[in-house]
Amino acid sequence: MIRLENVTKTFGTGASALIDVTVAIEKGEFVFLVGPSGSGKTTFLRLLIRDMLPSKGTIIVGDWDLTKLPNSKIPHLRKRIGVVFQDLKLLTDRTILENIILPLEMTNIDSKTALKKVEDILSQAGILEHKDKFPVQLSGGELQRVAIARALVFSPEILLADEPTGNLDATTSWEIVKLLQDINALGTTVIMATHNTDIVNNLLKRVVTLSKGSLLKDEKPRPKADQPLAEKSHHEKKESSEKAEQKTEK
Amino acid sequence: MKTFRTSWNHIRRSPYQALAAITIMTLTFLAISIFSIMTIGSTKIIAYFESKPQVTAFFKNEANQEDIDTLSEQMEQSQEVANVRFVSKQEALKIYREQNKNDPLLLDLVTSDILPASLEVSANRIEDLSPIADALKKSPIVSEVIFQKDVVQTLTSWTSALRKIGIGVIVLLSVVSVFIMATIIGFKISQKREEIEIMKLLSATNWYIRWPFLLEGIFYGLVGAFFGWLIAAVGLVYATPYLQSFLGSIPLLPVPMFFLLGLLGAEFIVAIILGTFSSFLAVLRYLK
Numbered sequence: 001m002i003r004l005e006n007v008t009k010t011f012g013t014g015a016s017a018l019i020d021v022t023v024a025i026e027k028g029e030f031v032f033l034v035g036p037s038g039s040g041k042t043t044f045l046r047l048l049i050r051d052m053l054p055s056k057g058t059i060i061v062g063d064w065d066l067t068k069l070p071n072s073k074i075p076h077l078r079k080r081i082g083v084v085f086q087d088l089k090l091l092t093d094r095t096i097l098e099n100i101i102l103p104l105e106m107t108n109i110d111s112k113t114a115l116k117k118v119e120d121i122l123s124q125a126g127i128l129e130h131k132d133k134f135p136v137q138l139s140g141g142e143l144q145r146v147a148i149a150r151a152l153v154f155s156p157e158i159l160l161a162d163e164p165t166g167n168l169d170a171t172t173s174w175e176i177v178k179l180l181q182d183i184n185a186l187g188t189t190v191i192m193a194t195h196n197t198d199i200v201n202n203l204l205k206r207v208v209t210l211s212k213g214s215l216l217k218d219e220k221p222r223p224k225a226d227q228p229l230a231e232k233s234h235h236e237k238k239e240s241s242e243k244a245e246q247k248t249e250k
Numbered sequence: 251m252k253t254f255r256t257s258w259n260h261i262r263r264s265p266y267q268a269l270a271a272i273t274i275m276t277l278t279f280l281a282i283s284i285f286s287i288m289t290i291g292s293t294k295i296i297a298y299f300e301s302k303p304q305v306t307a308f309f310k311n312e313a314n315q316e317d318i319d320t321l322s323e324q325m326e327q328s329q330e331v332a333n334v335r336f337v338s339k340q341e342a343l344k345i346y347r348e349q350n351k352n353d354p355l356l357l358d359l360v361t362s363d364i365l366p367a368s369l370e371v372s373a374n375r376i377e378d379l380s381p382i383a384d385a386l387k388k389s390p391i392v393s394e395v396i397f398q399k400d401v402v403q404t405l406t407s408w409t410s411a412l413r414k415i416g417i418g419v420i421v422l423l424s425v426v427s428v429f430i431m432a433t434i435i436g437f438k439i440s441q442k443r444e445e446i447e448i449m450k451l452l453s454a455t456n457w458y459i460r461w462p463f464l465l466e467g468i469f470y471g472l473v474g475a476f477f478g479w480l481i482a483a484v485g486l487v488y489a490t491p492y493l494q495s496f497l498g499s500i501p502l503l504p505v506p507m508f509f510l511l512g513l514l515g516a517e518f519i520v521a522i523i524l525g526t527f528s529s530f531l532a533v534l535r536y537l538k
Contacts, residue, residue: 103453150452
């Protein structure tokens with residue numbers, strides 16, 4: 001599905017964001033992309049949507065070789081890959097509904113069908129009641145859900161999420177991850193860039209680790225790793241943190 | 251439809267920029283309308299004189315009908331002459347009365363005795379007027395000969411000058427309006443840079459982003475053309491009575507509605523070209 005072969009990305013300043021990275025991700029996988037800030041996670045994701053070209057190597061997404069993809073095909077590629085951007089990239093002067101319907105307005109889909117689809121996605125993301133609000137009226141977790149909902153409007157085969165839990169508390173972070181897991185369960189390949197070790201360690205999914213642009217580790221998911229375990233672990237953690245808080249109050 | 255809505259939102263959300271763009275376009279099209287009307291009007295006046303290459307010879311009072319008939323026959327035999335028409339004193343009075351029917355004072359003062367009989371000699375070509383006039387002048391019964399060659403020459407040189415000045419002013423104003431519009435639209439594109447970047451990341455094609463800006467330029471052009479035309483057309487309607495008395499028998503006014511609508515149609519085409527060109531300049535400059 002996704003194949004990066006010896007991909008290097010060097011910027012004009014001479015700084016290398018990725019160095020000789022080779023990774024293959026199969027359809028339907030859930031992959032964590034981890035590493036400290038500046039390790040190349042965002043560059044990795046931006047390369048996949050042809051927001052930039054690699055300096056060396058090849059990137060294959062589905063049937064497309066992105067290094068040879070003509071500019072006119074980029075919109076087609078981006079319809080197949082949903083992205084939750086690190087800075088969300090929501091339009092502040094539009095309502096939640098208008099933000100999410102925006103990608104559909106770029107197609108020939110009629111407004112009634114588009115509206116129906118957006119409302120379904122808003123329900124799936126649990127934010128239907130906020131559809132007429134503006135981004136500034138929503139909390140961080142709700143905004144993440146909006147960004148995820150927008151990434152899903154084309155029912156993409158691949159979902160890229162760049163630090164979707166970045167500024168969220170533990171509970172909200174887990175809710176977001178649960179939503180991504182649900183999307184993955186429906187067959188969408190999910191790549192989530194994060195440095196939230198709690199989530200990565202508990203979810204037991206495949207972990208691709210980058211360090212200073214190089215591929216440090218590519219750990220396959222451990223057997224028997226499943227969602228209930230992760231959720232249990234999360235609840236246990238939540239309970240213990242609540243107990244700790246009570247002690248502090250005393 | 252969505253493109254139109256986006257375009258309209260761009261216009262609505264920055265009314266002062268839209269006003270500036272429309273004002274400069276109105277000014278340009280006002281100049282285009284005025285010079286077009288003047289150029290076409292003066293061309294029609296010349297055509298009127300040219301279509302009637304005519305020499306009028308006024309007879310002396312003592313001229314008798316026999317001599318007049320002889321001269322008339324002589325003229326008819328000439329190859330340069332298309333038509334000869336004798337206007338008697340009575341007919342001259344009739345024409346005079348018709349022309350001054352609204353002024354009873356002038357009608358009371360004039361009788362057929364004081365109006366001369368005349369011979370209207372039409373030429374085939376305007377160049378033939380001089381030899382015909384010379385031939386008529388030689389006749390002893392002719393007191394005065396008038397013809398329009400001088401009028402046509404003067405008018406032609408005026409029209410030519412008018413056309414040159416008109417083209418100069420129109421080109422200058424068009425260039426200025428294209429640059430102003432390109433700057434305004436370019437500024438709007440810069441303001442929406444973030445939104446455009448997001449739309450591109452969300453799979454928008456380049457043309458999806460470009461169209462609203464192109465339509466915006468066309469809109470400014472069309473609105474400017476309409477107002478420029480309207481001001482000129484209303485001005486023309488108001489000036490018609492004064493111009494009519496100045497132009498006399500030349501059948502130019504009132505200007506027919508189909509001419510004005512034709513001018514509006516032509517200006518709309520120019521507006522679309524200017525609007526598209528200006529927005530395209532901005533789009534190429536700011537939306538790579």
